[in-house]
Amino acid sequence: MNNLYNESILVCVYYGPNGERLIKRGCKIANMLQAPLYILTIDPKPFDELDAEKIFYIEQWKEFANSHESAQFIIKDNESRPVSKVIAEVARDHNITQIILGQTAHSRWEQITKGSIINSLVRDVPFVDLHIISVARSIRDEEGIYEKGVRAYLIKDGDQYQLSFNHDKDTVYEGIFFKEVNTDFDNGIFRFMRDAETLQVLVTDGTVTELKNVDLKTAMNLSTADE
Template identity: 80%
Template sequence: MDNLNNECILVCVYYGPNGERLIKRGCKIANMLQAPLYILTIDSKPFDELDAEKVFYIEKWKEYANANASAQFIMKDNESRPVTKVIAEVAREKQVTQIILGQTAHSRWEQITKGSIINSLVRDIPFVDLHIISVSRYIRDGEGLYRDGVRAYLIKDGEQYRLSFSHEKNTEYEGIFFKETDTDFDNGIFRFMKDAETMQVLVHDGIVTEFKNVDMNTAMGLDDSDE
């Protein structure tokens, strides 16, 4: 891809479903400007110590990068430095001109919206445009709302699987459960790894009756029309 405008886009994501929305926004801008795109996430722990929930999100972000010819995923793990220092380092190394950050409730990236950290980024990388994008705590589909994902487990129970929020001896799968908000029952979507592939299955009243894969973006309303 010819970078006609000498632009370079960096999307900074942290764990949670809103990362996909930020990446899609970055892809649109990068494609419009015919610019390279970098997707960055930062964690203080080494990659091999991350739990299943974090690994799921990382694998999804990698899929987005692989699907876009101009995109590259960057993982900075085992980091003790402030996130702003890491962002600035990557921005200089990749000659980034625009950075996209998400203002997500109850996430580490909330720090980015505070004046002192904004000032730190502006001071460290004054040549970069900052885009602070407000995103919802919830994700939605055409009919209702899903809560943010929480760690959960599937326990074999006869011909079906029972959802549990604590690890038991007979746990078969560990993953993320996205619960519908307008119900007192455990209805929603369970996302997990099976045979080295990511699967999303429907949960009704805490039970999974079949491993029929459903599209996460369609089910949760994360398609391009949401932008």
């Protein structure tokens, strides 16, 4: 890619469906400017201690980067430094000119709204443009709607799919299952990737009747924030 405008874009993502939205925004800007795109995530834990849900999102982001010639995925794990310091270091290392951050209410990035990260980045990398994007929340658990996601699999069963928590030779899709609270049955949402697209399908009593992407705002109780 010919970087006609000498621009480099850095998208900072945290776990949840909002990461994909931020990446798409960064990709739009990168394509418009014919600039390289970097996708960064930061975690205080070592990679081998991350849970299944986090690993799933990381795999998604890696796949996106691998499918786009101008994109590169960067993970900074086992990080004890402030988020702003890590972002600034990556920005300097890759000559970043524009940084895209997500503003959410329930993540480490909530510090952004308080100005601390912004002030630090303005001080540490003063000649970088900052884009603060309002994004929808991930599955809300403050009202006890869904349990924490766990790795799960779909197995083909006639015209339907059966949810399983064990991988075997008949596994068709691998993803994350978010179970509804206060139920003894496997009811909830199964999130997985198909053809580089993230899908969320309904699970009823351990069965997926169709691979139809559900309306996130209703089925997952997301906020109504839009681009």
